[in-house]
Amino acid sequence: MLSLLTSQTTLGITRQLIITQRLLAVDLSLNMGKVWRVRRVEVPLTEKQLEGLIRRFDTDGDGKISRNELRAGFKGLGLRLAGFKAGCAVRYVDADGDGYISDDEINQLAKYVFKWGITIA
Numbered sequence: 590m591l592s593l594l595t596s597q598t599t600l601g602i603t604r605q606l607i608i609t610q611r612l613l614a615v616d617l618s619l620n621m622g623k624v625w626r627v628r629r630v631e632v633p634l635t636e637k638q639l640e641g642l643i644r645r646f647d648t649d650g651d652g653k654i655s656r657n658e659l660r661a662g663f664k665g666l667g668l669r670l671a672g673f674k675a676g677c678a679v680r681y682v683d684a685d686g687d688g689y690i691s692d693d694e695i696n697q698l699a700k701y702v703f704k705w706g707i708t709i710a
Contacts (some may be wrong), residue, residue, distance in 0.1 A: 640699035653689035
């Protein structure tokens with residue numbers, strides 16, 4: 590069942606609303622010069638979310654993340670200078686010096702990358 594409501598605005602323009610059984614209203618009036626903009630909302634990632642995301646960078650499944658895998662992951666996130674940031678991250682986080690980020694070091698990497706303020710848009 591649909592019902593039609595008509596109301597007068599201060600400018601004398603008639604607005605018509607259709608109300609359904611669920612009480613959802615649809616505005617059928619003209620835009621009246623209003624501009625609707627879609628805002629881009631950016632939500633920062635938490636350390637746990639970053640850690641889960643970084644674990645997905647391991648493309649060969651060996652349990653370690655190489656500099657190239659990290660670079661490709663950072664590039665996929667849209668980070669600028671992904672290769673440089675990957676190299677800095679590996680040097681900062683790699684405790685045993687093997688050139689790879691092991692499973693134990695991923696938590697440290699998430700803390701390091703968290704400082705960059707990566708967001709989801």
